[in-house]
Amino acid sequence: xAIKDAISALKESFGDQITTSLSELRLHGQSESHFRNMPPDxxxxxxxxxxxxxxxxxxxxxxxxxxxxxxGTSLEAQTSAVRGGVTVDxxxxxxxxxxxxxxxxxxxxxxxxxxxLNHELRATGLMFPVDPGANATLGGMASTRASGTTAVRYGTxxxxxxxxxxxxxxxxxxxTGSLARKSSAGYxxxxxxxxxxxxxxxxxxxxxxxxxxPEATSAGICAFQNMTDAVDAVTTTIQTGIQMAxxxxxxxxxxxxxxxxxxxxxxxLPHLMVEFHGSPTAVAExxxxxxxxxxxxxxxxxxxxxxxxxxKKLWAMRHNGYYAILASRPGARAIVTDVCVxxxxxxxxxxxxxxxxxxxxxxxxILGHVGDGxxxxxxxxxxxxxxxxxxxxxxxxxxxxxxxxLGGTITGEHGVGIGKLDYMTAxxxxxxxLMTQIKKALDPQNIMNPGKLIRVN
Amino acid sequence: xAIKDAISALKESFGDQITTSLSELRLHGQSESHFRNMPPDxxxxxxxxxxxxxxxxxxxxxxxxxxxxxxGTSLEAQTSAVRGGVTVDxxxxxxxxxxxxxxxxxxxxxxxxxxxLNHELRATGLMFPVDPGANATLGGMASTRASGTTAVRYGTxxxxxxxxxxxxxxxxxxxTGSLARKSSAGYxxxxxxxxxxxxxxxxxxxxxxxxxxPEATSAGICAFQNMTDAVDAVTTTIQTGIQMAxxxxxxxxxxxxxxxxxxxxxxxLPHLMVEFHGSPTAVAExxxxxxxxxxxxxxxxxxxxxxxxxxKKLWAMRHNGYYAILASRPGARAIVTDVCVxxxxxxxxxxxxxxxxxxxxxxxxILGHVGDGxxxxxxxxxxxxxxxxxxxxxxxxxxxxxxxxLGGTITGEHGVGIGKLDYMTAxxxxxxxLMTQIKKALDPQNIMNPGKLIRVN
Numbered sequence: 001x002a003i004k005d006a007i008s009a010l011k012e013s014f015g016d017q018i019t020t021s022l023s024e025l026r027l028h029g030q031s032e033s034h035f036r037n038m039p040p041d042x043x044x045x046x047x048x049x050x051x052x053x054x055x056x057x058x059x060x061x062x063x064x065x066x067x068x069x070x071x072g073t074s075l076e077a078q079t080s081a082v083r084g085g086v087t088v089d090x091x092x093x094x095x096x097x098x099x100x101x102x103x104x105x106x107x108x109x110x111x112x113x114x115x116x117l118n119h120e121l122r123a124t125g126l127m128f129p130v131d132p133g134a135n136a137t138l139g140g141m142a143s144t145r146a147s148g149t150t151a152v153r154y155g156t157x158x159x160x161x162x163x164x165x166x167x168x169x170x171x172x173x174x175x176t177g178s179l180a181r182k183s184s185a186g187y188x189x190x191x192x193x194x195x196x197x198x199x200x201x202x203x204x205x206x207x208x209x210x211x212x213x214p215e216a217t218s219a220g221i222c223a224f225q226n227m228t229d230a231v232d233a234v235t236t237t238i239q240t241g242i243q244m245a246x247x248x249x250x251x252x253x254x255x256x257x258x259x260x261x262x263x264x265x266x267x268x269l270p271h272l273m274v275e276f277h278g279s280p281t282a283v284a285e286x287x288x289x290x291x292x293x294x295x296x297x298x299x300x301x302x303x304x305x306x307x308x309x310x311x312k313k314l315w316a317m318r319h320n321g322y323y324a325i326l327a328s329r330p331g332a333r334a335i336v337t338d339v340c341v342x343x344x345x346x347x348x349x350x351x352x353x354x355x356x357x358x359x360x361x362x363x364x365x366i367l368g369h370v371g372d373g374x375x376x377x378x379x380x381x382x383x384x385x386x387x388x389x390x391x392x393x394x395x396x397x398x399x400x401x402x403x404x405x406l407g408g409t410i411t412g413e414h415g416v417g418i419g420k421l422d423y424m425t426a427x428x429x430x431x432x433x434l435m436t437q438i439k440k441a442l443d444p445q446n447i448m449n450p451g452k453l454i455r456v457n
Numbered sequence: 458x459a460i461k462d463a464i465s466a467l468k469e470s471f472g473d474q475i476t477t478s479l480s481e482l483r484l485h486g487q488s489e490s491h492f493r494n495m496p497p498d499x500x501x502x503x504x505x506x507x508x509x510x511x512x513x514x515x516x517x518x519x520x521x522x523x524x525x526x527x528x529g530t531s532l533e534a535q536t537s538a539v540r541g542g543v544t545v546d547x548x549x550x551x552x553x554x555x556x557x558x559x560x561x562x563x564x565x566x567x568x569x570x571x572x573x574l575n576h577e578l579r580a581t582g583l584m585f586p587v588d589p590g591a592n593a594t595l596g597g598m599a600s601t602r603a604s605g606t607t608a609v610r611y612g613t614x615x616x617x618x619x620x621x622x623x624x625x626x627x628x629x630x631x632x633t634g635s636l637a638r639k640s641s642a643g644y645x646x647x648x649x650x651x652x653x654x655x656x657x658x659x660x661x662x663x664x665x666x667x668x669x670x671p672e673a674t675s676a677g678i679c680a681f682q683n684m685t686d687a688v689d690a691v692t693t694t695i696q697t698g699i700q701m702a703x704x705x706x707x708x709x710x711x712x713x714x715x716x717x718x719x720x721x722x723x724x725x726l727p728h729l730m731v732e733f734h735g736s737p738t739a740v741a742e743x744x745x746x747x748x749x750x751x752x753x754x755x756x757x758x759x760x761x762x763x764x765x766x767x768x769k770k771l772w773a774m775r776h777n778g779y780y781a782i783l784a785s786r787p788g789a790r791a792i793v794t795d796v797c798v799x800x801x802x803x804x805x806x807x808x809x810x811x812x813x814x815x816x817x818x819x820x821x822x823i824l825g826h827v828g829d830g831x832x833x834x835x836x837x838x839x840x841x842x843x844x845x846x847x848x849x850x851x852x853x854x855x856x857x858x859x860x861x862x863l864g865g866t867i868t869g870e871h872g873v874g875i876g877k878l879d880y881m882t883a884x885x886x887x888x889x890x891l892m893t894q895i896k897k898a899l900d901p902q903n904i905m906n907p908g909k910l911i912r913v914n
Contacts (some may be wrong), residue, residue: 441898
């Protein structure tokens with residue numbers, strides 16, 4: 001047994017940095033979404049890049065799969081051990097290695113969480129803004145090309161990872177990128193590893209771009225009669241050159257779930273939640289211009305949250321959206337979908353998805369990032385009911401097809417994992433085969449997170 | 458002769474879309490920089506992606522090199538036919554295929570120039586801001602990951618190409634990216650082809666991000682006692698969150714060259730040239746805040762160019778910098794260098810380069826993009842004097858080494874071509890070998906722009 005041999009060799013080299021305890025295996029086999037538990041055969045806890053190199057080398061010697069692990073918050077089973085093997089848990093590689101105030105970057109190990117990083121940054125005047133909701137690790141966020149509420153202003157992980165160190169399938173450590181803000185020196189390997197979901201190597205260090213904490217912030221919420229008006233207001237805002245730091249929408253079903261969960265009193269209508277960052281003058285000007293645009297598009301009077309505490313409440317409500325929606329159907333489990341379309345097609349995509357869900361067996365509130373055209377339906381199913389699960393998967397499948405038909409993508413921020421494999425050909429055609437060529441060239445044994453993103457025959 | 462056979466087959470298929478006229482070969486063998494003329498054996502003028510696919514397939518059948526050509530403004534001999542072969546000139550594939558005002562993108566063929574695109578956009582309220590100075594084609598700019606004066610605000614080609622179509626070495630056409638503003642659906646192939654200098658395939662279509670034309674613009678120029686003060690002023694500005702649309706520096710030697718060429722009256726000192734975009738209020742606020750920061754750092758009073766005509770003059774002076782510097786030594790030819798360092802190291806890098814040039818035989822004014830840490834020395838040599846050429850290449854070599862030692866990169870925007878091959882190992886170590894693995898996987902015959910960016914044994 002190749003995997004068994006790998007684990008014996010690992011235990012010999014690493015002692016108690018390797019565990020095969022059933023509870024650890026089960027924990028690392030669990031996905032945040034609807035996938036069954038797929039445990040690895042062992043979990044390794046490296047303390048250094050050198051450890052990771054030795055772990056991968058031993059696994060390569062024995063054709064044993066290697067799966068990276070941050071905190072397990074990915075949503076398409078990116079960390080499930082579909083063929084068993086060794087999960088590499090980066091919990092002991094979570095250091096903040098360097099902050100440069102002048103050049104506005106941080107060098108970190110992959111196991112640091114975004115909240116931990118921002119906690120360390122709080123006195124520097126700088127921040128790391130990418131915010132997928134979950135308190136994910138930077139390594140995990142880079143691997144799935146995560147984004148979230150602030151991408152409309154600060155970009156996704158693609159835009160915020162300047163360089164990285166990765167251990168490839170042959171056990172070598174490579175470094176990509178530099179500390180300069182741009183480069184034309186060869187293929188963009190940083191961009192290749194960001195979003196590769198651990199299928200080309202394990203990220204062992206990252207240099208991420210930091211941004212100035214905004215001098216002033218204002219946030220607010222307002223209601224619209226329908227999604228089309230809400231989206232039109234946002235499109236006009238973007239074209240006017242007004243920079244939003246966040247621009248989120250929730251549909252009427254989500255608003256009702258918020259009311260029940262957080263005690264808010266939102267009308268039974270779609271809403272926009274917006275935030276501006278900048279100088280006090282700029283924020284005031286932008287808020288006012290945005291308010292005018294909203295009025296022109298039939299939006300309600302804005303409720304502004306000027307005080308930090310009110311803003312915190314507003315965004316806590318948004319960040320707890322998943323739990324609010326889950327609580328709206330007691331005992332339910334959620335299948336979380338994720339598609340992204342051109343902004344001009346967002347209202348159509350949401351309306352068609354809304355109608356599709358309403359014609360199905362199950363509830364599914366919709367919410368998302370309007371500025372990116374990215375949205376999620378939280379499909380609530382009775383976990384004991386196979387028909388409901390199938391209905392949810394069918395809805396998700398039609399969402400993916402709809403997104404492609406509208407010029408969009410099957411996933412805006414959750415990644416492919418195993419959940420979106422079936423739609424890769426429809427989105428990419430021959431370009432998926434080209435991705436497979438790259439995978440085969442860099443990982444000929446197919447040991448790095450096999451079964452995810454790529455289907456190797 | 459494999460190449461001869463390829464050309465015969467091409468002529469049979471394409472008739473007068475293929476030329477072997479000596480003047481065309483010479484024209485397509487010429488580099489904008491110091492490299493000798495390296496002509497191809499034929500030039501092809503495709504009219505469609507299908508044409509490009511058939512050209513590449515025929516070349517692949519005969520192991521014949523294929524080199525892409527926009528207008529030949531690259532600076533590291535990216536278009537030179539080092540092993541002969543067929544140059545694919547995209548002059549007849551220069552159409553603007555689609556503009557989306559709502560989703561703010563343009564779909565173009567690779568042969569369109571940035572000025573032609575912006576001319577078409579002038580009535581739309583949108584613009585394509587990436588500006589490398591030369592009126593390059595979009596295909597060429599994407600292939601070298603070009604940037605220029607506006608990258609500090611709008612990003613480089615990496616940030617502004619949303620997707621593309623490329624013909625790979627096997628003659629297949631693949632499509633990457635989507636019309637959505639972000640995606641997590643697999644490896645970032647768009648990012649892989651941008652900056653690949655035609656070594657992985659020929660770009661046959663691009664979808665590029667457009668930006669709103671700014672409501673208000675202001676630009677200005679001021680002098681500093683030294684580079685450190687100038688750079689410190691810029692660092693403070695960035696940290697304050699003030700967004701500059703352009704922030705350029707020229708050294709004292711460049712200022713004198715401007716005076717002689719454009720009749721300006723700049724003091725014999727380093728200067729900053731800056732531009733702000735935004736609402737009238739925002740531009741006024743930012744200009745004033747920047748003026749205050751400049752004063753704090755010992756800068757001179759600002760000369761603001763508020764009127765469009767004055768701004769045009771200011772930036773024409775900057776864009777003609779190369780010619781102004783060239784004219785400062787009659788009969789000279791220029792070797793243009795390009796490195797990029799962390800902004801905190803920019804003053805040191807420029808000062809050390811300045812001292813190095815002053816200790817050499819040749820003049821070399823320095824100018825660059827402070828907001829990115831990217832700068833160029835224009836090394837002026839007597840083309841008949843081999844010693845001067847060697848001195849210039851040695852200076853360029855030390856600039857590259859210095860950039861790496863300071864955490865930067867050997868090229869910020871000009872690319873690798875053949876001019877920077879010698880420093881790829883120093884910058885990337887084993888990561889260059891990984892680039893080579895990708896090249897070999899996607900182009901096993903090494904026919905796509907061979908001899909550039911990668912050294913295949």
